[in-house]
Amino acid sequence: MMGDIDGGGMGDIVRVWDERLNRSSAMKIIRADKVAHQRAVDRFIREARTTGLLQHPGIVPVHDMGQLPDGRWWFTMQEVIGRTFEEAMAHLHAAATSTSWPTHGDGSTFRRLVDALFRVCQTLAYAHAEGYIHRDVKPENIMIGRFGEVVLLDWGLGKLVASMVEDFDVDDTEPSVARVTATRAGGVLGSPPYMAPEQARGDVASVGPPADVYALGATLYHLLTGRPPYRGRTGRDVVERVKAGPPPPVVRAAKGRLPAPDPELAAICSRAMAREPGDRYAHAGELARALEEWLDGTRRIEEAALLVDDARKLWREAGALQQRAVIIEQQARRRRMELPRRPKEADQVAVWELEDEALGLRGRADQALAEVEARLSTALTLAPRHHGAHELLADLYKDRLIAADESGDETGARRWETLLRAHDRGRHLRWLQAGGLLTLYTDPPGAEVVLYREVERQRRFVPVRARVLGRTPLEAVEVPRGQVQIVVQHEGYHPAVLPLHIRRGERVDFVPPGEDAPAVLRLLSEGSLGPGEVYVPGGWCPVGGDEQAMDGIPAAQVWIDGFVITRFHVTVGEYLAYLNELAAEGRWDLVEAAGPRMPASMGTLPLWRRTDAGRVAFDVAEGLNSRLDTPDVPMTHLSWRQAMAYAAWRARRDGVPWRLPHDLEWEKAARGPQGRLWPWGRDYVAGRACIGEDYEGTPVPCRIDEYPGDVSVYGVRHTAGCVRTFCANTYRRVPVVDGDRVDITDGAPPESPYRMARGGSMFSRQLNARLAGRFAVSEETVYANVGIRLARSVPARLD
Secondary structure (H helix, E strand, O other), X not given: OOEEEEEOOOEEEEEEEEOOOOEEEEEEEEOHHHOOOHHHHHHHHHHHHHHHHOOOOOOOOEEEEEEOOOOOEEEEEOOOOEEEHHHHHHHHHHXXXXXXXXXXXXXXXXXXXXXXXXXXXXXXXXHHHOOEEOOOOOHHHEEEEOOOOEEEOOOOOOEEHHHOOOOOOOOOOOOOOOOOOOOOOOOOOOOHHHOOHHHHOOOHHHOOHHHHHHHHHHHHHHHHHOOOOOOOOOHHHHHHHHHHOOOOOHHHHHOOOOOOOOHHHHXXXXXXXXXXXXXOOOOHHHHHHHHHHHHOOHHHHHHHHHHHHHHHHHHHHHHHHHHHHHHHHHHHHHHHHOOOOOOOHHHHHHHHHHHHHHHHHHXXXXXXXXXXXXXXXXXXXXXXXXXXXXXXXXXXXXXXXXXXXXXXXXXXXXXXXXXXXHHOOOOOHHHHHOOEEEEEEEEOOOOEEEEEEEXXXXXXXXXXXXXXXXXXXEEEEEEXXXXXXXXXXXXXXXXXXXXXXXXXXXXXXXXXXXXXXXOEEEOOEOOOOOOOEEEEOOEEEEEOOOOOOOOOOOOEEEEEOOEEEEOOOOEHHHHHHHHHHHHHOOOHHHHHHHOOEOOHHHOOOEOEEEOOOOOEEEOOOOOOOOOOOOOOOEOOXXXXXXXXXXXXXXHHHHOOOOEOOOHHHHHHHHHOOOOOOEOOEOOOOOOOOOOHHHOOOOOOOOOOOOOOOOEOOOOOEOOOOOOEEEEEEEOOOOOOOOOOEOOOOOOOOOOOOEEEEEOOOOOOOHHHOOOOOEEEEEOOOOEOOEEOOOEEEOOOOOO
């Protein structure tokens, strides 16, 4: 031991030397006369453990704890060299006059002491957030170090709010104590002059963070007036006065003794010391915010507040402009959808005018938001701690982060998240940390649900098993944000894959449009799904939204019912078998109608012949972009009508309702509910798909087992290259709007002979191989780069 530092009712503090770490520390040792009192021992141990548990710059760190041979408990902590808030306040009051505070001397200026109290509020805000209250805040328990550090001492009465018990009562028989500011063991716990009314009454259930707020307010009262809020001959006398009513108002108590309290600071003090806990600041963080704003300076805060008000008005104006732009854009899309296939320039003028108007509105909105950011930045230059400016900037960056997340802009998302975290004052913390909540019902129930996180490796999203979420039904189960795959598996059924892009705070519950209950995921029994078939469960899916795609559509979220689609295009071998079955039935008229032909540019000559054996054989013309002599390549040189006829024949032959897919079904099967730009991810990779840009020689379709990297999240092959896919539905400029349920029964109006085709082909370059690209095809025209893929609907449940 190196000497005494201080002493108190519960223990003595001495300076000791730590021989292992070669440093001095402060050791607090319980007084010998307290060892026999279990409540005093418990309080001493609780102080050590509470102080050790709470990790904050404003709380002295505990180094070690133990028991001396004579039974006395001790703990060591960092020694803070300086003086108490009580001592600094006494020096300040001694040097002050009734009209001014001292501005020099020993450094105990009024503003510095308010700042010290503000930092104590921050310390207690941390403790309150962790669920602890101090219950003995007073000037002598606040230490101001030589280098400006401010710490809150004596956590002996600190308590976890959730574990509050009846640990104090009023003992009328206990002798009076000479020092009424002392904490009274065996009586009402706390220091009476700074004690909240509910604490003085012994109302345990009501003692919470507002009680600490009251004590902070009482300390501020003492600073402003030069005296504690209550005084008396004994501690019991003071407790009774606290219970009886409020102290004299701050302004009156300071009159003639010290400078008139600042009205804003007096109001802060009065609110902190409100008689009812509900009328005070809810916790120390709110009081800290009030003191922080005062410390920033009234004038600067007022100027900053005006700038923040201007920013809010500009924000509202920007929002109104954006909403107006959305309406005009919808009108423009409707007008464009009504245009003929090959519109004249005069027909497009009205659409252009609407698009230009919307573009102008967007520009004005962007300019207004730039002004918002500029004003808020200026406000923070004036008042760096201005809560309103930080909050509004946090809101602005949150909006930008959401937009970056939606668009897949990872660089932007990281930037906006960093700025959001820099300006957030806790309001968005839960949202930033949150994932999504998944609700899932299956038919049959009891399916195991496994979560896979998608990790990008070599420009490809790869599923990595994370954990089992449980068995269905699942109700609001937390899942991480980002791109994930949910695999649902049940004995006797094919696994179902649910690719999802989970956003912060999103509820994924599969509720279809116009309904209020989640859809039930139907699992397909074993044997009902062929090896060349893929199940795409129903649900919401993003479509469009790729500005670089050919004839792309605006981004929209649509509901697409569950369906099955073939993994590969119909092959040359399969199509030849179809023609030969027609031939075997003697239906050479149908063979004639269904047989492949050269494109119109090459004379539409047949590419098949009747053999001497009465069968169909394909001819391969020189220089033709085809491989009709190779059974396992996609069948081409057909028209949309021929594709429809084949689908109808397969439906009759298989007893399955095969059809051509709707183009948005194709898009979901290719891009997934994550809206991928390419089947494998977000970046084009040369050589991963059979497209003309990577071709040497005459472009021809690849075999179905080639280019294995061109595979979607569901397992559908060759959507970016090889051949495009005929789709059943009519070509429309803007086929859906946000929130639609896709109608796969869409028929072709008499005046519209054009149908949809989707995907890239061996002729494509990157630009027109992007998965969001769309192409119109004539019903009768033969195409050398479009093939057949079949689909069938999956009823929500069996009747």
